[in-house]
Amino acid sequence: MQPARITELEKHVRELEYQRGWFIEALEIGAGLVDKGASQRDSCDPFAVLREIGPRLRELFGYSMYAFLRVDEQDHDFKLYDSFPGNERGTIEREIDHQIERGAVAWALSQSRPVLARTADGRYTLVMQVIATHARIRGLYLGFLDRDVSELRDALLQVLSMIMANAANAIENHQLYRYIHDQNLDLERIVEERTRALDQARADAEAANEAKSRFLANMSHEIRTPLTSIIGFADMLHDESLPDARRREAVATIFSTGRHLLEIINDILDLSKLNSNRLQLEIVRTSLFDIVARVTSVIEMHARQKGLAFSVDYRFPLPRKIETDPTRLAQILLNLCSNAVKFTEFGSVRIEVSCDVGISKVVISVVDTGIGLSQEQRLRLFKPFTQADASTTRMYGGTGLGLIISKQLAERLGGNITVESAPDEGSRFTVTVDCGSLDAGDMVDAVPARAESVAAAPAGASAAPGMRGRVLLAEDDPNIRRLIALYLRDTEIEIVEVDNGRDAVEQAIAGDYDLMLTDLQMPVMGGLEAVEWLRKTGFARPVIALSASALEGERNRCVAAGCNDFLTKPLDRAEFLATLGRYLGACGPVRPAACGISLVDDPVYQQARAEFLEFLRHTLPEWEASDIGREKTRAMAHRLKGAAGGFGWRALGELAGKLESAIIDGRPDGSLRVSVTQAIRDILATASGDGRRGAGQ
Amino acid sequence: MKQTAITVIDDDMSARSLLTSILRNLGYTDIRSLTDEDVAKSSLESIKPGIVFLDIEMPACNGFDLVPRLKLLHADIFIVMVSAHTTMDNVRKAMEFGAGAFIAKPYAIGKVHDVIEKYRVANAGVAVNPGSARKEGGFQEAG
Numbered sequence: 001m002q003p004a005r006i007t008e009l010e011k012h013v014r015e016l017e018y019q020r021g022w023f024i025e026a027l028e029i030g031a032g033l034v035d036k037g038a039s040q041r042d043s044c045d046p047f048a049v050l051r052e053i054g055p056r057l058r059e060l061f062g063y064s065m066y067a068f069l070r071v072d073e074q075d076h077d078f079k080l081y082d083s084f085p086g087n088e089r090g091t092i093e094r095e096i097d098h099q100i101e102r103g104a105v106a107w108a109l110s111q112s113r114p115v116l117a118r119t120a121d122g123r124y125t126l127v128m129q130v131i132a133t134h135a136r137i138r139g140l141y142l143g144f145l146d147r148d149v150s151e152l153r154d155a156l157l158q159v160l161s162m163i164m165a166n167a168a169n170a171i172e173n174h175q176l177y178r179y180i181h182d183q184n185l186d187l188e189r190i191v192e193e194r195t196r197a198l199d200q201a202r203a204d205a206e207a208a209n210e211a212k213s214r215f216l217a218n219m220s221h222e223i224r225t226p227l228t229s230i231i232g233f234a235d236m237l238h239d240e241s242l243p244d245a246r247r248r249e250a251v252a253t254i255f256s257t258g259r260h261l262l263e264i265i266n267d268i269l270d271l272s273k274l275n276s277n278r279l280q281l282e283i284v285r286t287s288l289f290d291i292v293a294r295v296t297s298v299i300e301m302h303a304r305q306k307g308l309a310f311s312v313d314y315r316f317p318l319p320r321k322i323e324t325d326p327t328r329l330a331q332i333l334l335n336l337c338s339n340a341v342k343f344t345e346f347g348s349v350r351i352e353v354s355c356d357v358g359i360s361k362v363v364i365s366v367v368d369t370g371i372g373l374s375q376e377q378r379l380r381l382f383k384p385f386t387q388a389d390a391s392t393t394r395m396y397g398g399t400g401l402g403l404i405i406s407k408q409l410a411e412r413l414g415g416n417i418t419v420e421s422a423p424d425e426g427s428r429f430t431v432t433v434d435c436g437s438l439d440a441g442d443m444v445d446a447v448p449a450r451a452e453s454v455a456a457a458p459a460g461a462s463a464a465p466g467m468r469g470r471v472l473l474a475e476d477d478p479n480i481r482r483l484i485a486l487y488l489r490d491t492e493i494e495i496v497e498v499d500n501g502r503d504a505v506e507q508a509i510a511g512d513y514d515l516m517l518t519d520l521q522m523p524v525m526g527g528l529e530a531v532e533w534l535r536k537t538g539f540a541r542p543v544i545a546l547s548a549s550a551l552e553g554e555r556n557r558c559v560a561a562g563c564n565d566f567l568t569k570p571l572d573r574a575e576f577l578a579t580l581g582r583y584l585g586a587c588g589p590v591r592p593a594a595c596g597i598s599l600v601d602d603p604v605y606q607q608a609r610a611e612f613l614e615f616l617r618h619t620l621p622e623w624e625a626s627d628i629g630r631e632k633t634r635a636m637a638h639r640l641k642g643a644a645g646g647f648g649w650r651a652l653g654e655l656a657g658k659l660e661s662a663i664i665d666g667r668p669d670g671s672l673r674v675s676v677t678q679a680i681r682d683i684l685a686t687a688s689g690d691g692r693r694g695a696g697q
Numbered sequence: 698m699k700q701t702a703i704t705v706i707d708d709d710m711s712a713r714s715l716l717t718s719i720l721r722n723l724g725y726t727d728i729r730s731l732t733d734e735d736v737a738k739s740s741l742e743s744i745k746p747g748i749v750f751l752d753i754e755m756p757a758c759n760g761f762d763l764v765p766r767l768k769l770l771h772a773d774i775f776i777v778m779v780s781a782h783t784t785m786d787n788v789r790k791a792m793e794f795g796a797g798a799f800i801a802k803p804y805a806i807g808k809v810h811d812v813i814e815k816y817r818v819a820n821a822g823v824a825v826n827p828g829s830a831r832k833e834g835g836f837q838e839a840g
Binding site for chain 1: 784802814
């Protein structure tokens, strides 16, 4: 081969090797960008990749100068991001402005391929390549070549496009990565916060649960103690040989312990209502003096019985009327006062009443000269079941819940209870409550006359022992049925008992009652449903509901269902009799005047009765016949059941009713048939002598 | 007040007579008494609006079947279902059929009075608490 040829080939090989090196470098830049996204993830600047590829591209293409423009996320304007060389920044910016004015930049941004242009001074060829993904434009690359444009072959320009497309993707990847990363951090922070809240809630719930368990354990103890004595003493009564005196003592203990138990249960209910915020206050305008008088009327007697001095010290001027819940305020005062009497053996109990007009609060102190409290005891005072010491419970009784309830009530009434005390120096409990807005005209300087009379009001109406009437009692608990029968033993009331609501409906309609007493929770049908049905049918007799539930709104539910009155179990004997007395007076039940009518002299009635007797006489042979078939017997019995009572032969009607149900139920009916037949014979025999019998029950 | 028209439908003659007698003594004069045969074979058109005492168990027709027919005749008619069979099923059915009241046989005057009172209250549109209508006047048990 000729040396010239060899030289030419060698040159060609060098050229090809250079090109190969060039393309490898270009590919590396492009491929590097794909990884760059990953390696630079910790950096906050997604455009940082551009700073890296800038110098390598300059070398590869031989640019004298270059610049990257980036789109600003905020105002969508193009900003100079990076440029080379640093000292030519002004020149580059001016050139960019020039190209923008020419429209070359806009053109370059709309093309995927590089756009070439001459610089303003004609020294450089400008290569502009958009940096964009499919979705959006990220920026623009500008390279300044000081050589001729023709040197840039299409392939090279394509390589530039590819690199910039990769750069755009790397930028986007980085941004997406940052976004996901931030989201994850947010998520982790939220999960952490939630977990903390959950831990807190669980700890709270556990604490509450523990408190509740403790409370229940205490409760169980508080309830078991009196129950033990009730059961024990009741058991003692089985002993026939027990002397009367011991017997009376046992009964008295059972009674007083039972009362105490009821007190505990009522206190617990109050407390649980307060704790669950279900206690409804009834704030009304009421007389402060009446409330105090009501409390003193009860306490004064207890204090006197114990030989204690008792006084009320009004610090005038005081408001005539205040806005509060009188029942609850009285409950607080009653509790504080009865504690004072309970824990004081010698000396006095005094109530001080004053008013702080400036803050619209009434301030009432109960001061005693009793055993007092140590500081430690004072701290435990308002916690459940912690009477200063277990032995005082035995000595003084009480549920230990009264003060807690009082304190919470006082808080609900817009005030508080505070205590000042030292052992053996007596105690001063002070309750403050909101009393509503006051003006000078409301204030008085002496106790209004009326309040004194309230204190002297009689305790309650006494029971009427001479009550008469027919009472339907619906109650599934046989013990309560026995108890009610016992309560009514001295009256002339006739009781018919049923043990579910359905029987109550059937019996109330079938029979003729002056009053119905009904339990609420019974099998088959509840008491309220029964009353609703009865009222629908036109049953108009009074109904008294007996409820073991002390839930708020129970009374309203009963009245809505059609009950006239409402009693809670355990039944207080006096209250029970007084309530019945309102409906069944001493002179028997009060009924509509129309019911006084007697039909005996009515000709239509007399004729109907005569016809019925004729019917009986007519059918007697059929009754006496040995076999007329069950269906025929049933039909005849049905007729008698409906009619006989109407003419005063109630017994016959009832017998016929029994016979009819026996046949329907498939029970043996032979003896009932015989009884019905005999009853008809008796009626016919009597009627032939005496023509006039009554009707109209 | 006592001008209310009252219809008594019952197969039992003595029951019809007794109720008529009670109603007359309560002061009602516009009383019509029909047997189950009467209502089964003829139309009900002659029955006036007001109160109908309707027996349930009758051989020629069932009382329950008459309720819708009577309601069709007079929408406001007040039907008192009457039965010696005071089962809960009968009570429930009567009320569901649209009866205004339900009383048992044998009739008690007080109860006849009470159901008419219910009609009166319903028609006057005045709410009266049942049981509070009690006034003075002793009730004599006869017989």
